[in-house]
Structure formats: structure tokens, C-alpha cells
Amino acid sequence: MEIFLQQLVNSLSVASVIILIGIGITLIFGLTGIINFAHGEFLMIGGMTTWLVVSNGGGFIIGLVAAVLFVGLLGFVLERGLFRLTLDRPMNGFIISLGLIVVLQHFVIRFWNSYQKSIPEPLSGVWEIGGVQIIVMRAVVVLITAVVVAITFFGISRSRYGLALRASVADQETASLMGVPVRRYITGVFIYGSMLAGLGGALMIALFPITPFIGSTIVVRGFAVALIGGLGNVAGAVVAGLVLGLMDGLSAGYGLPEWTEAYSFALMILILLLRPNGLLGGTAGPRAV
Amino acid sequence: MSLLEVANVDTAYGAVAVNRDVSLSVAEGEIATILGPNGAGKSTLMRAICGLLKPKRGRIMLDGHDVTGLPPDRLAKLGVVMVPEGRRIFADLTVRENLRLGAYSREDQGEVEADIGRMESYFSILADKRSAKGGELSGGQQQMLAIARGLMARPRLLLLDEPSLGLSPLMVREVQSVIIDVRKNFGAAVLLVEQNAGLALSVAARGYLMQSGKIVLASAIADLRDSTLMRELYLGGGKRPPIKSRDVETL
Amino acid sequence: MKFWQFCAIAGSALFAASAQPAAADDDTIKIGVVAAQTGAFVSAGNTIGAGVTLAVKEINDAGGVKIGGKSRKIQLENRDDRTDVNVAIAAGRELVNDIGVAALYGTESHDFSVSMTKITGPAKVLQFTGNSSLGAILTKESVAPGAPLHYTFQSEPPEFQRSGSTARGVLKLLGKEIGAPLKNAVVFVADDATGQYLSEHYVKALEANGQHVDLIKYPPNTTDFTPLLTRAKGLNPDTVHFWYNGDVTLVAFPQAVQLKVAKGYFLFGVDPGVWADRKLVSTAPVTLSCVPMCWGAPPTPEAKAYFDRYFAAGAVKGVQSSVSLLYYDYMHWYAKAIEESGSTDPDTVVAQIEKMKYQGVVSKAPLYFDNRHRVSFATEVCLVKPNTSDQFECAVEEPPTEPPAGDNGG
Structure with missing residues (x-):
């Protein structure tokens, strides 16, 4: 039993990173229809930024903040300079993002190298509760994610901006008639989603090493989470992220490890076949639930 | 000087021209109407006025300032608020949230709660259904909500695009009294686009008749009502299929 | 003659000249290394090159390999296989066919080594390479004179x-x-x-x-x-x-x-x-x-001294630095075999190696290759x-x- 609990606990931290990515994608995709497959590279760059700061003597927290800010800035520049031009033809944005993947990866490889990067554990220590080892750093990752999710959730459901965002996703034209500057919201959502990806990267490298190539598996998981949870649905992304994260951990722990990635995709295919609008439903609009 | 001045405006969707050389005006606090059959180009013109469509030619002035080509959110801030055709309620947001969103463009956000209260007392249905999702309301209730939402912005000019569409005669009567009150209680000017000539003629002070994208008649409401052209287009005052276009002049 | 005829003759002459085996250069002995200097197996790969490089430097500093009154320096060609078998094979071909190395060290990756023997064997290039897959193909028959693996030596003991x-x-x-x-x-x-x-x-x-x-x-x-x-x-x-x-x-x-x-x-x-x-x-x-x-x-003190020299020469502190020892010893062994047999002819050198017991740093007891060209330590x-x-x-x-x-x- 405690082995099973241990597996659950282990998977939570991985699920957290997936949730952060999934929320970003579901908001961006839900509002703008932009399919940015380079979103995983945003996470990778976030992690690399943290590594850069830490390996040059900075503390982890500085590295984390740097990652969030830098990737947010990157998102802003790309939205303004690139994706904004494709708003009328989202398919073009998608194709551009594929090229962006290669550009971002090779930027990192060119200036550093293609090897794994890691940082020393920012927080060491293990709590033991009832025979289950809870690695402190992992618990922190889960905690940070929970806080971010809560902030996002309440921001969208309670604040004036969240209201305007939800309206924009439902009906861009009418929202603008109310005075909502929809283009600015699109940029804002893109920046926010990017910042979440940067945060995810910083948290990930705090746990284990990353290479310039981790983006691809992450982003597919992120889209799976967004689709399974229902596009634009933050709560759905959280639930789907938990399910997928658990799936990953349990399949590695109990199934054939070589097939780990396949299980998550099989699950996604199954869910989308049965409920095409996602588990919690909704193609239109970021909603509270 | 008029509140709204539209001068020689042409509109088009891509290569397809819709409005040709349209000029009209709405004075401060006035109710004006644009009448015409289906496909006359009335809604297209409204979209140009509220900023959803950029005119190919001509100018739109607000208080003497050129606002041609400004986007809708800017115009909303300037006090030009559109209640769109088909109501376009946010179906997944609650009634309250719809109202609150209507006030998005306002500077005085602190007053919004009070105004919601005022709307709820004026439109009793909104108080009853305040937590219901917009999509749960009936057509007539949605129309009330849409108008209230528009009023939440404290507009100077309220654009109403076909508010009677799909409503029962009882609801149309309600809409009629609301429009009259808008001027009285809320102090806004109204530009009303309608196919329902009876409704339009009963609330407006001045009117324009549009056909095939052009203004064919412009006058005070009484003269409009009595004109031959009106009678030809609107036999009996109800909604009729469009008749062949003819060159006509002001009577 | 016509211009095009002139071009054809000149071109052929140039081609024929360049097709001479490069080892016609009598002054140096060319040695090649193929190893993973990048990619997943960089830890094992880096060390091979570094070990051989150190040995070659020591030999050259002492004057080179002495044969028949002359001293010949060793020229080392290092190639990165990027932990990719295709790159490894291409590198092997280049070293053997284009550059004409007399001996090749590497790789540490299993199937790469086996594939490499198909290039080195026919060209009579000695190959020192390590890992357990070789055990399946190195047999008494396959390493006999004239057989395809006669020039291949396994650097590590049977798995x-x-x-x-x-x-x-x-x-x-x-x-x-x-x-x-x-x-x-x-x-x-x-x-x-x-x-x-x-x-x-x-x-x-x-x-x-x-x-x-x-x-x-x-x-x-x-x-x-x-x-x-x-x-x-x-x-x-x-x-x-x-x-x-x-x-x-x-x-x-x-x-x-x-x-x-x-x-x-x-x-x-x-x-x-x-x-x-x-x-x-x-x-x-x-x-x-x-x-x-x-x-x-x-x-042993010899091993300590070796590692001191190895890192002093600039080798990377990779996780498997000890592997370098093997290749260091085999490089010296090969040079010694040439000197003792007095020739660089591959068959002569191989026969010499098969007879020798070599005392290097790797083992307290002298090393020797068994009848399947495998060592034991x-x-x-x-x-x-x-x-x-x-x-x-x-x-x-x-x-x-x-x-x-x-x-x-x-």
C-alpha cells in the first residue's frame, strides 16, 4: 500500500509541471485559436534560464523569477512580432510554431551545447510520513503550482479582467462592443501562458536534469491536457493534468516502462473518442468551471 | 452640432459594395431611426458606426470629432454603444456578469454596482434571474438584458439593431416603452434600426429610409409615416418582403 | 590534341596520383581513434582518445617508434562518432581508406565495434576495441591468420x-x-x-x-x-x-x-x-x-602516476576516466610490438603481439591475448x-x- 501511495506522491510533482503547461495552452488556444507547438520550448528556455543564473552563482529563487520574466518577455515579443500576424489564419500560426521549435532548440544548442543541464537541489531533505518518502523539493513544486492554479482560477472567475477574458473567448466581437480591447487581452493571455511555461521549466530543472529537447514531449502532453480538460477550461486542465500525471507515474511504476509515453496518449485518444469536447466540456471560453 | 454625424459613407464587404454615399445625423438626446426592408444595408451601416467595419469612404463624426475607423472598444469608451442584432448575450455568463461587462468601458467603476441595482429595479426580470446564465433566458428577456447591458455603459448614443426581431407582440410593446424611457431616464440618444415600421415610427422623432444601401428618404417622423414611398414599402406597417428597387426622391 | 583530350588525360593523371595509398609517407605511422566525443556516450568516448593521445605524446617525445635504425613519429587522427553508428562507420572508412591508418582504437559502443571490424579486417588495419558483443564473433577460427578478425583485439576481458x-x-x-x-x-x-x-x-x-x-x-x-x-x-x-x-x-x-x-x-x-x-x-x-x-x-603507484599525467595533459574528468588506461597501454603495446618485430607489416605485428606478454599500467600481472584475442585482468x-x-x-x-x-x- 505504501508503495502505491509513494507512486501517487511521486506523480504529483510531474503532474504539476504538466498542469502549468496545460493551463497556458488551454487559455491561449481557447481564446485565440493559436496553436503554438513551441510552447514546450518555452518551458525548456525557462529551465535553461534558471540553469544559467544558478550556474553563474545566482540563487534558485532569482533563477526562477528570471525564468518567468524572460519567457514572459519572449512570449510578448513572439505574439506581437509573429503570432499576431496569423490571427486570421491560425493554421499559419501553427506551422510557424513548428519552425519556432527548431529555432529555439538550436539557439540553445548553438550557444551552449546539447547535453543535459542540471542544478544542485535548491532544497534538500525528505519527509517521511507513514513509510512514504516525500521529497521536500517535489512538495514545494506541488505547492507552488497549487498557488498559481488558485490565483489563475480566481482571477478568471472573479476579477473584471477574468470576466472580460471569458467574454472575449465566447464572442470576441461583442466583447469589443462592450469596450474590451480584445487584442490586448490576446497579448496578455499569451504572456501569462508563457510565464507559466517559464515557471514550469524552472521547477522542472529543480527536480531533474533537462536537455534542449524536452520541449516536444512536454508540449504534446500540454495539448492533451488542454483537449481532455476542454479548451479554455482551467479547472478541466487541472483535472486532466492530474489524471495524466498519475497515468505517467503509475504506468512507469506498474506497467512496462518502455511504453510509458504510450499510455498517456492511449488515454487521451480514448477520452477524446468518448467525449470530444473534453472531460469537463466546453470548447468556448475560459470558465471558472 | 449633432452628436453623431455620418457623411457620405460607403461601405463594402471585400469587393461587394453595400452602402453608397450615406449621410445622416442624430442630435443629442434624440431618437432617430433607419427603416428599410431586409438586405437594405441598415445593419452594415450600424457596424460601420460602431466600429466593427471600416468605411471605404466618407467620415463619421462624434461631437464634431472625426472617429472614422476607430475600433469598437475605443468608440465604446467615447460613449457609442451598440446593442447588436440578435442580441448576442454571453450565454455562459450570468445575467449579472453580462451587466457588469456592459460597464467595462467606464471610468467610474465604483458606480457600477449601484447601476446594476438600478437596472435590476427598472428591468424586474433581471433581478429575478440575476444568477441565471444568459443562455437560459427567453428571447424577450435576452433583449431586455441586451439593452440593459448597453445602458450599463452610460452611453451618449445607443445603437439598437433590430431589437424586435423574433419577439412576440407583447415583448415588442415592452421594447417600445423601454426605448422611450431610455431618452427620458437615461438621457441617451438612440439610433434605431428596424424592419418593424410600426415600432420605429412610434418612438422616433426623425427617420431615414434605406433601400439597396442608399438613403432614399430623410425626414421628420410624421412626414415619413405619411409618405407614399413608406406606404409602398410597408403596406400595413408590418414586415414585408423587399420590393424591387426604384429610384425615388424625397417627397 | 584537342583541349578536352588534354583535360581528360590531365584529370586521370591527377586522379591516379591522388589514389596512391597515403601511407606511402614513410616518416610517420598513422593511428586513428573513433569514439563518442559527443552524444549519449560521451563519458566513455572521451577517455579513449585522451588515453591514446597521452601515449602517442610520450612515444613521440621519446623520439618515436624505432625501426631499422630510423625513428618514426606517430600521427594521431581523432574522430568523433557522436554516439551514432552511421557516423562511426563513416569515420572508420575515412580513417582506413582515405587516410590509411595502420591501427584503429575504438569504439566503446557495442555494435559500432562489430561493424567497424568489417572495415578494418579486409584492410589489415589493427583494431583495438572494447566490449562484450565482440565475444560472439571472436573465435579461434575467426582470429587465425588469414581469417577476417585476425587483426582485431578485444580491449577488455570477456564480459x-x-x-x-x-x-x-x-x-x-x-x-x-x-x-x-x-x-x-x-x-x-x-x-x-x-x-x-x-x-x-x-x-x-x-x-x-x-x-x-x-x-x-x-x-x-x-x-x-x-x-x-x-x-x-x-x-x-x-x-x-x-x-x-x-x-x-x-x-x-x-x-x-x-x-x-x-x-x-x-x-x-x-x-x-x-x-x-x-x-x-x-x-x-x-x-x-x-x-x-x-x-x-x-x-598501484604506476596507476596513480598515470592518472596524474593523464589529467595534467588536459583530459576531461569524466565519469569513466579509468577506461583510458586500457587504450594507453594498448598504444604503447602496439608501438613496442613494432619495435620488437622490426616492421610495420600488419601480419608481422599481429604475430608479435600474439607472442608478447606486456607489462603496462592496467594490470599487476603482465597482459597477454588469448587464442581468441581477448585479454584477462x-x-x-x-x-x-x-x-x-x-x-x-x-x-x-x-x-x-x-x-x-x-x-x-x-
Whole structure:
């Protein structure tokens, strides 16, 4: 039993990173229809930024903040300079993002190298509760994610901006008639989603090493989470992220490890076949639930 | 000087021209109407006025300032608020949230709660259904909500695009009294686009008749009502299929 | 003649001239190295080149290889195979066919080496290469004069020997430190660059030492080992053995300790020198093995002196630096064989090597190749005292002479 609990606990931290990515994608995709497959590279760059700061003597927290800010800035520049031009033809944005993947990866490889990067554990220590080892750093990752999710959730459901965002996703034209500057919201959502990806990267490298190539598996998981949870649905992304994260951990722990990635995709295919609008439903609009 | 001045405006969707050389005006606090059959180009013109469509030619002035080509959110801030055709309620947001969103463009956000209260007392249905999702309301209730939402912005000019569409005669009567009150209680000017000539003629002070994208008649409401052209287009005052276009002049 | 005729003749002449074997250069002996200097197997790969480079420098500094009154310097050509078999083969072809090397060192990756023999054999280029896949193809018949593998030498002992001495040493040291009999073992293995999980001999060796063994395979590029480690924990192991690829092992190992998976651990492919250099610390007992002697805990003064020179020459402090020792010795051995036989002719040199017993740094006892062109030497195994970075207790384990039951002795 405690082995099973241990597996659950282990998977939570991985699920957290997936949730952060999934929320970003579901908001961006839900509002703008932009399919940015380079979103995983945003996470990778976030992690690399943290590594850069830490390996040059900075503390982890500085590295984390740097990652969030830098990737947010990157998102802003790309939205303004690139994706904004494709708003009328989202398919073009998608194709551009594929090229962006290669550009971002090779930027990192060119200036550093293609090897794994890691940082020393920012927080060491293990709590033991009832025979289950809870690695402190992992618990922190889960905690940070929970806080971010809560902030996002309440921001969208309670604040004036969240209201305007939800309206924009439902009906861009009418929202603008109310005075909502929809283009600015699109940029804002893109920046926010990017910042979440940067945060995810910083948290990930705090746990284990990353290479310039981790983006691809992450982003597919992120889209799976967004689709399974229902596009634009933050709560759905959280639930789907938990399910997928658990799936990953349990399949590695109990199934054939070589097939780990396949299980998550099989699950996604199954869910989308049965409920095409996602588990919690909704193609239109970021909603509270 | 008029509140709204539209001068020689042409509109088009891509290569397809819709409005040709349209000029009209709405004075401060006035109710004006644009009448015409289906496909006359009335809604297209409204979209140009509220900023959803950029005119190919001509100018739109607000208080003497050129606002041609400004986007809708800017115009909303300037006090030009559109209640769109088909109501376009946010179906997944609650009634309250719809109202609150209507006030998005306002500077005085602190007053919004009070105004919601005022709307709820004026439109009793909104108080009853305040937590219901917009999509749960009936057509007539949605129309009330849409108008209230528009009023939440404290507009100077309220654009109403076909508010009677799909409503029962009882609801149309309600809409009629609301429009009259808008001027009285809320102090806004109204530009009303309608196919329902009876409704339009009963609330407006001045009117324009549009056909095939052009203004064919412009006058005070009484003269409009009595004109031959009106009678030809609107036999009996109800909604009729469009008749062949003819060159006509002001009577 | 017409202009085009002139061009055709001139072109052919140039072509013929350039097609001369490059080894017509009488003054140097060309040697090639093919190893993974980038890619997943960089830890093993870097060391081959560095070891050979050091040996070549020493030989050249002493004047070169002396044959028939003349001294010939060695020219070293280093090639990176990027842990990709196609690149390795292309490099091999280039070295053998275009540059005309007399001997080739590398690779450490299994199938790469086997593929390489198909290039070196027909060209009569000596190849010194290490790993267990060769055991299947090196037979008495295949290394006989005139046979395809006559020029190929395996740099490491047959895998059952390496596994056998390692398993014995590990269990002895861990058993002593833990202070209780060891019964359950879990072996964690990743694939090598060509997709094979090469744990077979080690598992058999552990079983021959009385262990019940469970095997857990993990996919390449795994960085989060916690699910697999937790699964391992559910098997109640006394010891967990990480087999293969030192860099990945050092990612998985701390996670294992945090999860308290076992009482003791073995990390293959991590030298004590790396452990000390990176100031690693473990609360649980850890054993490390070296191929064949440990950097960081050298058992002989010659080995210590070697490692000092090796790093002083600028070698990278990679996890498997001890592998360099082998190639260092084989380079010197080859040079010595040329000098003793008085010729660079491949058949003569090979015959000489087959006769020689070479005393190098690798082993206390002189090395020799058996009738399957394989060597045999001891493996050093070290225990890291818990909570320390540089306290090692080491033992040199002699290899078993016979493979255990069920092991084909590859």
C-alpha cells in the first residue's frame, strides 16, 4: 500500500509541471485559436534560464523569477512580432510554431551545447510520513503550482479582467462592443501562458536534469491536457493534468516502462473518442468551471 | 452640432459594395431611426458606426470629432454603444456578469454596482434571474438584458439593431416603452434600426429610409409615416418582403 | 590534341596520383581513434582518445617508434562518432581508406565495434576495441591468420569475467558494510546506444553469487526515475545495481537514496575519482567499479602516476576516466610490438603481439591475448564510506576462469 501511495506522491510533482503547461495552452488556444507547438520550448528556455543564473552563482529563487520574466518577455515579443500576424489564419500560426521549435532548440544548442543541464537541489531533505518518502523539493513544486492554479482560477472567475477574458473567448466581437480591447487581452493571455511555461521549466530543472529537447514531449502532453480538460477550461486542465500525471507515474511504476509515453496518449485518444469536447466540456471560453 | 454625424459613407464587404454615399445625423438626446426592408444595408451601416467595419469612404463624426475607423472598444469608451442584432448575450455568463461587462468601458467603476441595482429595479426580470446564465433566458428577456447591458455603459448614443426581431407582440410593446424611457431616464440618444415600421415610427422623432444601401428618404417622423414611398414599402406597417428597387426622391 | 583530350588525360593523371595509398609517407605511422566525443556516450568516448593521445605524446617525445635504425613519429587522427553508428562507420572508412591508418582504437559502443571490424579486417588495419558483443564473433577460427578478425583485439576481458569479478567484489564490500546477509538484488539497466539492454552477464554473475535478481529496464532519456525506483523498492531489495552509463546513473542514484530504496548500491561506470571530484555524498553504502583500475583510488603507484599525467595533459574528468588506461597501454603495446618485430607489416605485428606478454599500467600481472584475442585482468571495486566524499575501501578482484551456469561465456 505504501508503495502505491509513494507512486501517487511521486506523480504529483510531474503532474504539476504538466498542469502549468496545460493551463497556458488551454487559455491561449481557447481564446485565440493559436496553436503554438513551441510552447514546450518555452518551458525548456525557462529551465535553461534558471540553469544559467544558478550556474553563474545566482540563487534558485532569482533563477526562477528570471525564468518567468524572460519567457514572459519572449512570449510578448513572439505574439506581437509573429503570432499576431496569423490571427486570421491560425493554421499559419501553427506551422510557424513548428519552425519556432527548431529555432529555439538550436539557439540553445548553438550557444551552449546539447547535453543535459542540471542544478544542485535548491532544497534538500525528505519527509517521511507513514513509510512514504516525500521529497521536500517535489512538495514545494506541488505547492507552488497549487498557488498559481488558485490565483489563475480566481482571477478568471472573479476579477473584471477574468470576466472580460471569458467574454472575449465566447464572442470576441461583442466583447469589443462592450469596450474590451480584445487584442490586448490576446497579448496578455499569451504572456501569462508563457510565464507559466517559464515557471514550469524552472521547477522542472529543480527536480531533474533537462536537455534542449524536452520541449516536444512536454508540449504534446500540454495539448492533451488542454483537449481532455476542454479548451479554455482551467479547472478541466487541472483535472486532466492530474489524471495524466498519475497515468505517467503509475504506468512507469506498474506497467512496462518502455511504453510509458504510450499510455498517456492511449488515454487521451480514448477520452477524446468518448467525449470530444473534453472531460469537463466546453470548447468556448475560459470558465471558472 | 449633432452628436453623431455620418457623411457620405460607403461601405463594402471585400469587393461587394453595400452602402453608397450615406449621410445622416442624430442630435443629442434624440431618437432617430433607419427603416428599410431586409438586405437594405441598415445593419452594415450600424457596424460601420460602431466600429466593427471600416468605411471605404466618407467620415463619421462624434461631437464634431472625426472617429472614422476607430475600433469598437475605443468608440465604446467615447460613449457609442451598440446593442447588436440578435442580441448576442454571453450565454455562459450570468445575467449579472453580462451587466457588469456592459460597464467595462467606464471610468467610474465604483458606480457600477449601484447601476446594476438600478437596472435590476427598472428591468424586474433581471433581478429575478440575476444568477441565471444568459443562455437560459427567453428571447424577450435576452433583449431586455441586451439593452440593459448597453445602458450599463452610460452611453451618449445607443445603437439598437433590430431589437424586435423574433419577439412576440407583447415583448415588442415592452421594447417600445423601454426605448422611450431610455431618452427620458437615461438621457441617451438612440439610433434605431428596424424592419418593424410600426415600432420605429412610434418612438422616433426623425427617420431615414434605406433601400439597396442608399438613403432614399430623410425626414421628420410624421412626414415619413405619411409618405407614399413608406406606404409602398410597408403596406400595413408590418414586415414585408423587399420590393424591387426604384429610384425615388424625397417627397 | 584537342583541349578536352588534354583535360581528360590531365584529370586521370591527377586522379591516379591522388589514389596512391597515403601511407606511402614513410616518416610517420598513422593511428586513428573513433569514439563518442559527443552524444549519449560521451563519458566513455572521451577517455579513449585522451588515453591514446597521452601515449602517442610520450612515444613521440621519446623520439618515436624505432625501426631499422630510423625513428618514426606517430600521427594521431581523432574522430568523433557522436554516439551514432552511421557516423562511426563513416569515420572508420575515412580513417582506413582515405587516410590509411595502420591501427584503429575504438569504439566503446557495442555494435559500432562489430561493424567497424568489417572495415578494418579486409584492410589489415589493427583494431583495438572494447566490449562484450565482440565475444560472439571472436573465435579461434575467426582470429587465425588469414581469417577476417585476425587483426582485431578485444580491449577488455570477456564480459562474464568483468561481471564476475565485479559482482563478487560488490557483494563482498556491501555485505561487510551492511553487516547482514544479502539476498535480493535489483538491477537497473538502460539500453546502450544501439538499443540493447546488456545486463545478461551481470545478472548471471549475481545469481552465481547467491542473489535473487529482479531486472528493471528503463527507456533512454529518462530523467525522473522515481516511479521505477519506487517499483524497485516494492521488491524489497537489499542491493540495487545501476548498470550502464555513468552520467544517467548519477541522476538516478540520488533519487534512489531519497526514496530509501535499498540498503546498499552499486554504480557501474562511475569512478571513485569522479565521486571525489564532484564531492558527492551518500547516506547509504555505495560501491563503484573501475575498468580496470580506479582513478581516485589507484591500487598501484604506476596507476596513480598515470592518472596524474593523464589529467595534467588536459583530459576531461569524466565519469569513466579509468577506461583510458586500457587504450594507453594498448598504444604503447602496439608501438613496442613494432619495435620488437622490426616492421610495420600488419601480419608481422599481429604475430608479435600474439607472442608478447606486456607489462603496462592496467594490470599487476603482465597482459597477454588469448587464442581468441581477448585479454584477462582483474577489476578494482571500491566502497565509498557513507557520508564521505573521498574515503574509499577498495579490493582488486581476480576474474573467474569459468562462466557461471547459464552464461554462454561471451
